[in-house]
Amino acid sequence: MDKDLVSGLPKLEVNKEIVCAGCQYGKATQLPFKKSDYQASAPLELVHSDVFGPVKQSSLNGMRFTITFIDDYSIFVWTYFIKEKSEVFSKFKEFEADAEKMTGYQVKYLRSDNGREHIATEFWDVEEEISQLKANLCVRYKMKDLGKLIHFVGLELTYAGDNCLLHQTKYATDLLHKFSMNLCKAVITPMESGIRLYVDQGKEIEDPSEYRKLVGSLIYLTLSRPDISFAVGVLSRYMQCLRKPHLIALRRVLKYVKFTLGQGVWFKREHEPKLFGYCDADYAGDLNTRRSTTGYTFMYGSSPVTWCSKRQPTMTLSTTEAEYRAVAMVAQEGVWLIRLMQDLHPIVNYQVKMFCDSSSAIKLAEISVFHARTNT
Structure with a gap:
């Protein structure tokens, strides 16, 4: 630069006291880090x-x-x-x-x-990290160590070595007593097979408050009971137009809860667990709007970490389209979970597998060219 070996470059006033000349010529936007005053006093320190x-x-x-x-x-x-x-x-x-x-x-x-x-x-x-966190909190707040978490707003944790069971046994028992279903006859399924529920069929219920309270309570129970998510999701659609068949179907869910009081979500410590998901769709399952329902669950190793049963926002014209929309929804959830896990530090350096039971939807997802008949 001093000998003008390159023509056309602007003349820069270099201040070597701030940063080196090379960084200034390269238009570096960040100053170098300050030199550390610390030096190890022994090997491997x-x-x-x-x-x-x-x-x-x-x-x-x-x-x-x-x-x-x-x-x-x-x-x-x-x-x-x-x-x-x-x-x-x-x-x-x-x-x-x-x-x-x-x-x-x-x-x-x-x-x-x-x-x-x-x-x-x-x-x-x-x-060590937990102990340090407790010590830091005790400096600022008055705290008492209650040991391992056992109860928290209706949720219960039962430990077995390195594994634990997340359940709501007490909450479910209190729910049965609250709605006078503690002496009912238990059933082994939350909904009858092939049940057909309509908005305008059946005797109207004058006071829908009990139904709404029960649906709200069951929605909270789905935090640890993915097996009733679909049934509760379907019955929650009729809170504004309640009929007697809806109430009978909802009480059947309580009978099933009584049969499975001790069930919950089992979390197991595993070596190098991987994330994967399952999805399915109930084609035109809503007889009133003819919309399909998407259901999926994600597993981390052998433990379920998230699940959902949700009616699709638009009507589909075929089972393939309904299944394809379910695959798209579970793919979105998978991307969100990957980013969440990266924030929590587990490295997801593998392909997250998603399982679907529709071969036509799988083939549709694999093709690289879309046209009018496959555009969903």
């Missing part, structure tokens, strides 16, 4: 780590990423090659064993660029 990749051309063994560990005290560098970012923790354990054996010291602190591969749950000491 502070280790820096970062991951590079993925590279376009993988190695002969399929390696696409590189992870490095740098000792702040000795500036000694360990380099490992990995196929996926999910292997970061296993390589860290391998580095930890090699480095501690080589130096005779233990790794005390690990510093990274806050990448998601370094904030996975495997790096956490959960008990």
Whole structure:
């Protein structure tokens, strides 16, 4: 620049006291980080780590990423090659064993660029994090440690080792007593097979308040009972035009709740669980509007984490279209869950599978070209 080797460039006044000349010529928009005053006083007291990749051309063994560990005290560098970012923790354990054996010291602190591969749950000491959180809260607020969560606004947790059952047994029992159904005869299904409910058929109910209260209570019960979501969703459509068949069908749901009082959602600790979903559609199941109903559930390992039964917003002209809309809805939920899990630190570096029982809807989703007959 000083010798005018390149013509046409503007003359810049470089202030080397603020930042280097190269950054000013390159029009850097951010000042460099301040130099750290901390320096490790022993080997492995502070280790820096970062991951590079993925590279376009993988190695002969399929390696696409590189992870490095740098000792702040000795500036000694360990380099490992990995196929996926999910292997970061296993390589860290391998580095930890090699480095501690080589130096005779233990790794005390690990510093990274806050990448998601370094904030996975495997790096956490959960008990230490919880204890630190409690200590921080006690400084500001008067708190009392009540131990593990057992009851919370109608929800109950029963623990069995590392697993737990989320249920609402007491809430369901109180619900049966409140609506005088505690002595009823139990049934094994929440709805009759092939039941046909209409808006304008049957005797009108003068006071719909009991029906509305019961529907609201059952909606809250679906927090731990996905098996009644469809039945409660269907019966909640008739709160403005209540008829006697609707009330009979709703009381049948209570009879089923009595038969399954202790049921709930079982959460099981598993090694490397994966997220996947199931979906289905009830074609033209609403006899009044001829709209279909979408139902789906997502599993994380063997534990259900979210479920839904919802009437589709528009009418469909075929079972394929109804199933395809269900697939689209479960795909949207899957994208949202992936982003939620990334915020909670589990790395989703695999394809989330979605299962549908309609071969025509699957083929429709696989084609890359849409035309008038397949546009839904």
